[in-house]
Amino acid sequence: MTRIRIDNLTKYYGDTLVLDAVDLAVGEHEVVCLIGASGSGKSTLLRCVNKLVPFDHGTIELDGVSIDDERFRNSNELYKRIGIVFQAYNLFPHLNVLQNITLAPRKVHGTPRQESEERAHELLTLFGMEQFAKSYPEQLSGGQQQRVAIVRALANNPDVLMLDEVTAALDPELIGGVLKIIRELKEQGMTMIIVTHEMGFARDVADRVCFLEGGRILEEGPPSQLFAHPENPRTRQFLQRIIEAGRL
Amino acid sequence: MSSGPRAPAPPARRTVSIREKYVPFLISFASVAVVIALVARLVTQAEHWPRIKLQFFNLDAIVAAFPTVLRGFGINMSVWAIALVAIAIWALVLAIFRSLSGPLLAPLKVFAILYIDLVRGIPSLLLVLLFGFGIPALQIPGLPRSSLFWGSVAMVLGYSAYAAEVYRSGMEAVHDGQRAAAKALGLSQWQTLRHAIVPQAVRNVLPALLNLAVALQKDVALLSVIGVRDAVREAQIYTARTFNYSSLIAAAFLFLIATIPMARLTDYVAKKDQERRLQRTV
Numbered sequence: 226m227t228r229i230r231i232d233n234l235t236k237y238y239g240d241t242l243v244l245d246a247v248d249l250a251v252g253e254h255e256v257v258c259l260i261g262a263s264g265s266g267k268s269t270l271l272r273c274v275n276k277l278v279p280f281d282h283g284t285i286e287l288d289g290v291s292i293d294d295e296r297f298r299n300s301n302e303l304y305k306r307i308g309i310v311f312q313a314y315n316l317f318p319h320l321n322v323l324q325n326i327t328l329a330p331r332k333v334h335g336t337p338r339q340e341s342e343e344r345a346h347e348l349l350t351l352f353g354m355e356q357f358a359k360s361y362p363e364q365l366s367g368g369q370q371q372r373v374a375i376v377r378a379l380a381n382n383p384d385v386l387m388l389d390e391v392t393a394a395l396d397p398e399l400i401g402g403v404l405k406i407i408r409e410l411k412e413q414g415m416t417m418i419i420v421t422h423e424m425g426f427a428r429d430v431a432d433r434v435c436f437l438e439g440g441r442i443l444e445e446g447p448p449s450q451l452f453a454h455p456e457n458p459r460t461r462q463f464l465q466r467i468i469e470a471g472r473l
Numbered sequence: 474m475s476s477g478p479r480a481p482a483p484p485a486r487r488t489v490s491i492r493e494k495y496v497p498f499l500i501s502f503a504s505v506a507v508v509i510a511l512v513a514r515l516v517t518q519a520e521h522w523p524r525i526k527l528q529f530f531n532l533d534a535i536v537a538a539f540p541t542v543l544r545g546f547g548i549n550m551s552v553w554a555i556a557l558v559a560i561a562i563w564a565l566v567l568a569i570f571r572s573l574s575g576p577l578l579a580p581l582k583v584f585a586i587l588y589i590d591l592v593r594g595i596p597s598l599l600l601v602l603l604f605g606f607g608i609p610a611l612q613i614p615g616l617p618r619s620s621l622f623w624g625s626v627a628m629v630l631g632y633s634a635y636a637a638e639v640y641r642s643g644m645e646a647v648h649d650g651q652r653a654a655a656k657a658l659g660l661s662q663w664q665t666l667r668h669a670i671v672p673q674a675v676r677n678v679l680p681a682l683l684n685l686a687v688a689l690q691k692d693v694a695l696l697s698v699i700g701v702r703d704a705v706r707e708a709q710i711y712t713a714r715t716f717n718y719s720s721l722i723a724a725a726f727l728f729l730i731a732t733i734p735m736a737r738l739t740d741y742v743a744k745k746d747q748e749r750r751l752q753r754t755v
Binding site for chain 2: 275277301303304305308309311313315316317318319328329332333334377378381
């Protein structure tokens, strides 16, 4: 079953074309990794899917319903069903971990406080972070904050989770804990679109890898094929640079 | 670990001798004392000093005027406290209006922009005169006729324009990622303001708001021009009766007692705020 279908997605920032007729379909339980150099349009693609930024042409569908449909326009359903985690965590600094996690369930989706807190504790325990429930973001390391941000996105029980370079701001020794959570989510069958620079991780966790350049998907395929036998010369060049930088 | 050579003992902590610790303090204390003594001597030796002392620092006059000046000062501080709360709320409303986006809400935004531009461009004294004399003169039934009330309203309306701009700067300083996160979680524009932006903005601008509070503490004396019998007015009345200015000094003294602790509090809050920001960037 196709969860998300993107057709002919085109997006300009001013006169700059950032997404050039992108087509992408993501099936249920599928993990798709988007790779490519900075400025290739990966993050913008994610931000179009949950309407953080408007796009100029094309359609995006969630379970066969356009995200511009009445149903999504006049409710919070889209945000409930598609979660996103950002590179800079973007936790609310004036709220503690528990409050960060329960804010949207309580205020947006009307879940009673007790129920949403139980769910938050459950998720925190699941990911080994129960001891931070009362901590404030500034008391946590970057890796811990990012794990909280993932839990916050999961608190709405989304059908799809989008991760935007979630390890890019972290020190190398903190990346492991975050990647572990993402692997666990994959095992639980979460549908994910992951923008990442961690090629080893992408190879490991992705069902499908898409290489973007200039706002287009130049090549896509299972990681075994795309990393080992890239067909497009641009993909080869990109991977070559990554290998030279010691990142693969 | 045990097989390795023993690490050299860390160097002994440098001890500061009593002399090194206290001598600089003593020197600065002594130099300040000497300067003050010199200035005091110069002033009191001056030809006109006895007359200045009699006119401004006459203890008998101060004692005589003090009770009424103090009662007036009570009015100053009550107006200040009530106005402070009203300004904090009304200015926040204005700042939120100004930050709104969307065509339906445009009238509120335009109202806030016009209000802030107009009110900030008019001297506080003029506002106080307009409201304090003007509105009671209309004699509209149902409206309060007290110049104290309308003068206070003028202070609130005037100061809110400044405080709104302070709030606005605090809201604009909140990182864009916070708005993106709130939107992605499904928070509406109002919920984003209420739960994400405004709490952070208020924390950001608290020192600046306290600075305004100190300024207001003195500006409430403007109400004296519309006949409110505050500290300044009472002091003037005493002066007019006795041709002695010591009552004004008594009023000044009362204002200082109120403003200096507020200024120190502002410094303290600003310092805490600075530390918090530093901690976050580490």
